[in-house]
Amino acid sequence: MFPRPIQKSSTTAQWLYAVALPIALIVWLFPLLGVALTSLRPASDLAQGNYFGMPSGIAWENYVYIFTETPIGQYMINSLWVTIPTVIGAVSLSLMTGFALAVYGFRANILVFFMFVAGNFVPFQILMVPVRDMTLQLGMYDTWYGLALFHIAFQTGFCTLFMRNFIKALPYELIEAARVEGVSEWRIFWYIVLPLMRPAIAALSVLVFTFIWNDFFWATVLTQGVDSQPITAGLSSLNGQWIAQWHLVSAGSILAALPPVAMFFLMQKHFIAGLTLGAVK
Amino acid sequence: MAQASQAARRWNQRTLAPWLFLAPGLFMFGVYVLWPIIQSVTLSFYDWNGLYNQDGEFTGTFVGTANYSELMTDPAFETSLWNNLKWLVLYMLALPIGLFIAIFLNQTVTGIRLYKSLFFFPFVISQVVVGLIFAWFYAPNFGLFYLLTESITGKGTAILADPDLVTYGIIAAGLWPQIAYVMILYLTGLNNVAPDQIEAARLDGAKGWRMLWYVVLPQLRPATFIAVIVTVIGALRSFDLVSIMTSGGPFGSSRVLSYYMFEMALGEFGFRMGYGAAIAVVLFAIMMIFISGFIWKMWRDEKER
Numbered sequence: 014m015f016p017r018p019i020q021k022s023s024t025t026a027q028w029l030y031a032v033a034l035p036i037a038l039i040v041w042l043f044p045l046l047g048v049a050l051t052s053l054r055p056a057s058d059l060a061q062g063n064y065f066g067m068p069s070g071i072a073w074e075n076y077v078y079i080f081t082e083t084p085i086g087q088y089m090i091n092s093l094w095v096t097i098p099t100v101i102g103a104v105s106l107s108l109m110t111g112f113a114l115a116v117y118g119f120r121a122n123i124l125v126f127f128m129f130v131a132g133n134f135v136p137f138q139i140l141m142v143p144v145r146d147m148t149l150q151l152g153m154y155d156t157w158y159g160l161a162l163f164h165i166a167f168q169t170g171f172c173t174l175f176m177r178n179f180i181k182a183l184p185y186e187l188i189e190a191a192r193v194e195g196v197s198e199w200r201i202f203w204y205i206v207l208p209l210m211r212p213a214i215a216a217l218s219v220l221v222f223t224f225i226w227n228d229f230f231w232a233t234v235l236t237q238g239v240d241s242q243p244i245t246a247g248l249s250s251l252n253g254q255w256i257a258q259w260h261l262v263s264a265g266s267i268l269a270a271l272p273p274v275a276m277f278f279l280m281q282k283h284f285i286a287g288l289t290l291g292a293v294k
Numbered sequence: 295m296a297q298a299s300q301a302a303r304r305w306n307q308r309t310l311a312p313w314l315f316l317a318p319g320l321f322m323f324g325v326y327v328l329w330p331i332i333q334s335v336t337l338s339f340y341d342w343n344g345l346y347n348q349d350g351e352f353t354g355t356f357v358g359t360a361n362y363s364e365l366m367t368d369p370a371f372e373t374s375l376w377n378n379l380k381w382l383v384l385y386m387l388a389l390p391i392g393l394f395i396a397i398f399l400n401q402t403v404t405g406i407r408l409y410k411s412l413f414f415f416p417f418v419i420s421q422v423v424v425g426l427i428f429a430w431f432y433a434p435n436f437g438l439f440y441l442l443t444e445s446i447t448g449k450g451t452a453i454l455a456d457p458d459l460v461t462y463g464i465i466a467a468g469l470w471p472q473i474a475y476v477m478i479l480y481l482t483g484l485n486n487v488a489p490d491q492i493e494a495a496r497l498d499g500a501k502g503w504r505m506l507w508y509v510v511l512p513q514l515r516p517a518t519f520i521a522v523i524v525t526v527i528g529a530l531r532s533f534d535l536v537s538i539m540t541s542g543g544p545f546g547s548s549r550v551l552s553y554y555m556f557e558m559a560l561g562e563f564g565f566r567m568g569y570g571a572a573i574a575v576v577l578f579a580i581m582m583i584f585i586s587g588f589i590w591k592m593w594r595d596e597k598e599r
Contacts, residue, residue, distance in 0.1 A: 014400075014487075014489055014492060015397070015400070015484060015487055015492050015505065015506070015509075015510045016397055016400065016401075017496075017501075018401065018402065019401050019403060020402075020403075030401070030403070031403070034403075034406075034409055037398070038409060038412055038413065041412075041413060042412065042415060042416075043438075044427045044428060044430070044431045044438075044470075045415065045416070045419075045427060047427075047430065047431065047438065048426075048427045048430060051430070062436070064436045065438075106318050106319040106322060107319060109315040109316070109318065109319060110315065110316050110319035110320070112315055113311070113312040113313075113315035113316045114312075114316075116312075117308070117311065117312035119309065119312050122312075123593070123596065125316065125320070127589050127592070127593070128323075128328070129319075129323065130588075130589065130592065131585050131589055132323060132327045132328065134523075134527055134581060134584070134585045134588070135327065135331065135578065135581065135585075136530060136531060136552060136574065136577045136578055136581050137531065137533070137552070138533075138551075138552050138555040138556065138570075138573070138574040138577055138578075139330070139331055139334045139571075139574040139575065139577070139578040140326070140327060140330040140331065140334070141334075141555070141556070141559065141560075141570075141574065142330075142333075142334060142337060142344075142559055142567050142570060142571055142574075143329070143330035143333040143334055143337070144326060144330050145560075146344070147325075147330075162322075162326070163326050165322060166322035166323055166325065166326030166327060167326060167327060169319050169322060169323055170323060170327065173319065197307065198307055198308065198311040199311075202315070223418060226420070227419070227420035227421065227422075229420065229421060229422050229533075229534045229537070229538075230533050230534065233537075234556075234560070245420050245422045245534075248422055248423070248426070249422055249537070249538060252426060252538070259430055259433075262426055262430070263426075263430070265426075266423045266426045266427060269420055269422065269423050270418075270419045270420065270423045273418050273419065273420070274415070274418050274419065276418075277411070277414075277418045278411065281411060285478060285482065288475070288478060288479075289478060289479055289482040289517075289520075
């Protein structure tokens with residue numbers, strides 16, 4: 014193990030480590046803590062210049078205010094409308110593409126695979142004008158499905174990489190044995206491979222959920238109004254209205270951050286498994 | 295005879311099956327990713343305001359390489375390119391810092407799992423929120439950073455209003471989640487470092503820096519590779535933070551290519567789709583250098599198997 018386990022060091026070192034950990038954490042998360050505290054500070058405190066001192070009270074009304082006086086609730090619902098179909102769509106499509114690329118040794122295999130991988134790293138701007146134009150032409154501009162369809166297509170690249178490598182690591186004998194038995198290819202996919210994919214599906218679902226929930230660029234390019242803008246774009250436009258009302262900006266930020274944070278804590282193991290794919294041999 | 299036809303059907307099934315499985319994914323990817331790339335490249339040779347005439351015909355005019363020659367003399371483009379370079383270079387700091395935090399946290403004391411998750415927090419949060427958090431942190435007069443510089447130098451620095459410093463301020467905000475990402479990659483890597491090699495090196499008297507450099511880092515190579523890739527991509531994709539924190543200002547000094555492209559195509563400068571596409575093509579070309587490196591490495595690994 015590297016570094017040497019702290020238990021093997023002197024008691025002083027262990028003690029120092031125990032103190033250093035929480036201090037380091039507080040320093041690391043300081044900006045976030047500051048915003049969380051500001052979100053609960055009464056507006057009057059900020060008006061009097063009391064930014065960091067004792068708050069005069071806990072102002073839950075900041076949260077009540079943004080829910081009742083701004084469309085933030087609608088924005089969050091819009092985000093779900095984009096995020097959930099994208100998760101389902103991208104995971105389903107990539108289960109099939111991943112299966113095709115992992116199991117069959119056809120000639121164009123590696124080419125198709127690299128195309129998915131490369132497409133995944135492309136800068137968004139090279140897609141922006143044509144995708145926006147196409148979405149407009151199809152009458153899907155400013156709708157949840159216009160945004161979700163693009164996300165499904167783009168995320169399929171990353172998900173294919175993941176699924177393909179996951180299926181490659183499964184024992185190939187399973188598939189061969191089934192073929193000898195005369196099981197059709199579709200049934201092999203459905204009854205043999207799919208049940209083994211649960212951990213991969215879980216990992217990708219949380220990752221894609223977080224990516225899409227946090228997306229800002231495509232939300233700005235493909236949506237416009239309160240009826241379809243997701244929370245990231247909505248928060249940005251609210252920020253334009255709340256000039257220097259930091260208690261509101263903070264409360265909005267905390268709300269926007271909450272769903273992916275909750276998702277991360279609930280599904281931590283899967284999340285990290287997905288993210289660190291390839292970091293170990 | 296029956297057997298032969300059955301074998302033929304089998305063979306057919308096995309050549310056809312992969313394409314059937316691929317079809318929906320390939321179709322979506324082709325329509326939304328591959329085809330738009332070709333369209334953007336074509337568009338970069340046109341002058342187009344994004345509109346169609348009454349008959350639904352494209353109204354752009356072919357201008358050859360005029361968009362590209364205009365880029366050559368465009369000072370805003372030059373600023374963006376320089377800023378992209380700053381992003382690329384400074385973003386690499388995420389690697390040593392992430393590794394350092396990973397080593398710091400790679401212990402087995404009570405509650406360490408929670409610590410690791412909390413250190414990872416910034417990555418889970420949207421960049422929009424990260425941008426707002428740092429805008430608050432940098433805010434003139436009361437922001438913590440402003441107060442800090444005021445107490446050290448006697449005069450507060452409003453970093454987001456200073457054309458010379460603004461890009462560094464935004465990069466620092468971007469590094470926060472990026473370091474968290476690199477940290478988690480290295481933590482996973484450290485978990486898989488072969489313990490016997492470490493013990494053997496320890497018996498040979500290796501420790502500290504030498505141990506890290508000669509024994510641990512070579513074993514972390516896969517993690518480092520992924521970390522470099524995601525950091526380069528993160529640096530070149532820096533759109534959200536610039537948009538949220540400064541909108542490219544003050545005086546356009548914090549523009550990067552991704553943001554400048556957006557400004558040209560959809561911003562207040564009018565809908566210069568062709569010019570925007572040309573900027574996107576330049577960004578794409580830069581990214582392509584790294585993408586091809588990545589693909590080349592993957593291809594080598596595939597062949598080794």
